[in-house]
Amino acid sequence: MDKKEKVNYAALWRWACFSPRRTVFLLRILWHHWRAKRRHRRQQRKLDGSIPSVLAISPTMHCNYNCKGCYSRSRPANDELSTDELDTLFSEAEELGIHSIVLTGGEPLLRDDILDLIAHHHRLLFLLITNGSLVTPDIARRIIRSGNVISLVSIEGFASDTDERRQTGAHETALRAFAHLRKAQAFFGFVATNTAANTPQLATDEFIDQMVAIGCVIGFFTEYVPCGPNPRPDWVLDESARAAFRNRVLEFRRRKPIVLSQFPDDEYGRENRCSGAGRSSLHINSQGDVEPCPFIPMAHENIRHGGLIAACRSPFLRAIREQPELLQRHRYACSLFEHHAELDSLAQQFGMHGGQKP
Numbered sequence: 001m002d003k004k005e006k007v008n009y010a011a012l013w014r015w016a017c018f019s020p021r022r023t024v025f026l027l028r029i030l031w032h033h034w035r036a037k038r039r040h041r042r043q044q045r046k047l048d049g050s051i052p053s054v055l056a057i058s059p060t061m062h063c064n065y066n067c068k069g070c071y072s073r074s075r076p077a078n079d080e081l082s083t084d085e086l087d088t089l090f091s092e093a094e095e096l097g098i099h100s101i102v103l104t105g106g107e108p109l110l111r112d113d114i115l116d117l118i119a120h121h122h123r124l125l126f127l128l129i130t131n132g133s134l135v136t137p138d139i140a141r142r143i144i145r146s147g148n149v150i151s152l153v154s155i156e157g158f159a160s161d162t163d164e165r166r167q168t169g170a171h172e173t174a175l176r177a178f179a180h181l182r183k184a185q186a187f188f189g190f191v192a193t194n195t196a197a198n199t200p201q202l203a204t205d206e207f208i209d210q211m212v213a214i215g216c217v218i219g220f221f222t223e224y225v226p227c228g229p230n231p232r233p234d235w236v237l238d239e240s241a242r243a244a245f246r247n248r249v250l251e252f253r254r255r256k257p258i259v260l261s262q263f264p265d266d267e268y269g270r271e272n273r274c275s276g277a278g279r280s281s282l283h284i285n286s287q288g289d290v291e292p293c294p295f296i297p298m299a300h301e302n303i304r305h306g307g308l309i310a311a312c313r314s315p316f317l318r319a320i321r322e323q324p325e326l327l328q329r330h331r332y333a334c335s336l337f338e339h340h341a342e343l344d345s346l347a348q349q350f351g352m353h354g355g356q357k358p
Contacts (some may be wrong), residue, residue, distance in 0.1 A: 002146065003132070004206075004214075008304055013026075014257065015217045015274075016186070019185060020066055021144075021180050022185060022187070023145075025147055026187075028147055028148070029125055029148065032099065032122075032123050032124075032148075033099050033125065035098045035123070036094075036098065036099035036123065037097065037099065038097070038238040039095070039097030040053060040096065040097025040098070040099070041097070041356075042097070043095070043096045043097050044097075047096075047207070047312060047313070048313060049100065049278070049280040049309075049312040049318070050279065050312060050317070050321065051096050051097065051312050052098060052238045052278055052280050052281045052283045052312070052316070053097075053098060053099060053100065053280050053281070054098065054099075054100045054101075054102060054186040054275075054280060055093055055098055055100070055101050055102070055106055055165045055281065055282065055283075056101075056102040056281060056282070056283040056284070056294055057086075057089070057101055057283070057284045057286050057295055058072070058075075058103075058104050058105045058106055058283070058284070058286050059081065059086060059103060059106070059108050059111050059114055059286060059293070060080055060105050060106040060108065060110055060111050060286050061075040061076065061077040061080075061105060061106040061285070061286050061325035062077050062105070062106050062107065062110050063105060063106045063107045063110070063131075063133075064097035064107055064131075064133060064299075065107070065131050065133070065166055065167055065170070065298060066167065067165055067166045067167075068165050068166075068227070068230075068232070069165065069176070069193075069195070069224065069226075069230070069231065069232045070186060070228060071166070071169075071226065071227045071228035071233060071294065071295055072104075072106060072294070073144070073228055073229050074100065074190035074229040074277070075106075075195070075297065076227055076284065076286075076287065077106075077286070077288070078287075079286075079287050080286045080287065081286060081287070081288050081304075083094075083117065084134070085114070085288065085303075085304065085318075086113070086117055087117060087120070087121075088307070089244060089284070089303055089308060090117060090120075090121040090124060091121070092307055092308035093121075093177050094121060094122060094123045094124055095302065096245065096308060096312070097126070099124065100124070100126075100198060101124050101126050102126075102127045102129065103126055103128050103129060103260075104129045104294060105129075106286065107131055107133070107134065108128060108130060108192060109128075109130055109134040109139065110134070112173070112184070113170070114141050115139070115143070116148065117342045118146050118148065118149055118268060119142075119145070119146040119148075120124070120304065121148075122146070122147065122148050123147055124147075124148060124265045125149075125150070126146075126148055126149045126150070126300070127149075127152060128149055128150070128151050128152065129152045129154065129191055130152070130153060130154065131149065131153070131154050131166070131170070131173070131174070132153040132174040132176070132177030132178070133170075133173050133177075135153070135176075135177035135178060135181065136150070137180050137183065138183070139180070140180040140181050140183065140184035141184050141319065142259055143181070143184065144175050144184045144185060144186045144273075146198055149186070150187050150188065150189065150218065151181055151187070151188040151189075151307070152188070152189050152190065152191040152218075152220060153174050153177050153178060153181075153187055153188065153189075153190055153191070154166075154174065154190075154191050154192070154193075155171065155174045155190050155191075155192055155194065155268065156192055156193065157201035157207060158171070158224050159171040159172070159197045159341070159354045160191060161197070161201055162174065163237050164196050165186070165198075165249070166301055173208050175214070178214045178215060178216070178228065178353075179214075181215070182214065182215035182334070185217075187217060187221050188216060188217070188218075189211075189216040189217055189218030189220065189258075189259075190211050190216050190219045190220070191219070191220040191221075191222065191243075192219070192221055192222070192236070192276070193221075193223075193224050194221050194222070194223055194224065194245060194332070195206075195224040195237070196224075196234060196235050196236065196237055196238075196241060197234075197235055197238060199241060199245050202221065202245075202249040203233070203245055204242070208252050208256050208258065209256075211258065212256060212257055212258050213333070217258065217259060217315060218259040218260075218261070219258055219259070219260050219261070220260075220261050220263070221245075221249065221261070221262045221263065222262060222333075223237060223242070223262075223263060223333035224236060224237070224333065225295050225332055225334045225337050226332070226335050227251070227295050227337055236289060236331075237317075238275075238334075245262075245348075246262065246265055249262045249349070250284050263333070264329060264333045264334065268329060268335075272322070272329060272354065273328065273331065274293070274326075274327040274328075274334070274335045274336060276292045276296075276327075277292040277293070277309075277317045277320040277321050277326075277327070277336070278292075278312065278314065278317040278318070278321065279321055281293070282311065282317065283296075284303060284311070285297070285299070288302045288303045288304045288319070289301075289302050290303060290311040290314055291303065292317060292336050292343075293334065293336055294322055295336065296334075296337065296340070296343065297335045298316075298343060299352075300315070300316035300346050300347075300350050300352055301314045301316070315350065316346070316347070316350050318354070319346055319350075320336070320346065323324065323342075323346075325339070326339045326343065327344060
């Protein structure tokens with residue numbers, strides 16, 4: 001990453017210096033991150049496998065929204081990991097030196113146990129992706145008391161963009177969630193899926209300035225991948241639109257007091273290599289299946305049989321990592337989705353059928 005691509009970390013320090021509570025929050029996160037990296041190096045030397053630094057976990061696939069183009073709408077919603085199973089999974093992650101857990105879904109806050117589990121595992125940093133509909137003043141206060149949560153509220157741009165994709169009133173609901181989080185002095189931000197339909201709006205100064213004024217310290221852009229039921233190929237960005245949006249994000253980083261991350265560009269880097277399949281990240285779905293990433297519902301292991309160590313030693317994920325061409329993206333925002341046919345063939349070699357375990 002060259003100088004013009006550097007994230008505006010000064011925005012973090014300005015936010016942290018606003019109050020002692022914020023300063024303590026950021027220093028605690030940095031301290032646990034440093035200690036996790038040390039544990040990660042020690043454990044990686046012992047393990048015959050690859051320990052990711054980040055886990056994406058879907059604790060539930062239930063959701064109170066029915067968003068267009070959602071990759072997860074066709075996922076099974078039964079047989080979810082229990083509270084005890086999630087507790088064990090988080091403990092294993094701590095011991096292996098994994099420092100961050102991205103909670104996605106589904107709507108994670110539909111699980112009554114999730115905030116208690118987060119508070120119990122204070123050595124982990126949780127990035128909680130929520131549609132905001134369940135964020136109340138009490139929930140916001142519980143989040144800030146935990147001291148290890150970055151809340152990311154989903155928004156698709158302005159009111160017309162958000163309500164069109166999510167549901168009528170979704171934009172107003174997201175703004176209300178932001179307000180509750182701001183009043184609690186939480187560390188929060190936005191997450192937006194950029195498509196051919198809404199990227200022109202997301203790329204405006206007006207949108208970024210609105211997010212800054214709301215109190216967002218961080219923002220994530222995730223380029224649309226046409227997977228799941230009823231995919232929208234017309235939402236896929238072409239090369240010129242993708243390059244133009246990347247340039248706008250780099251410009252915002254130089255000018256705006258907010259930390260911005262853009263996927264896939266910031267994940268793949270100059271080498272154009274996916275971080276999934278256990279290289280730096282993997283996905284565990286609500287049934288415990290260990291998947292290369294959230295967009296690829298294929299699993300050879302389940303954490304109910306062998307735990308997280310077995311997941312890190314997955315021969316299926318190792319086979320993906322050993323074929324570098326599978327980690328290279330071209331047309332789409334996800335290389336593994338782009339090479340779905342090759343992954344299907346590879347899965348058959350492991351006795352997997354239809355993206356599931358035998």
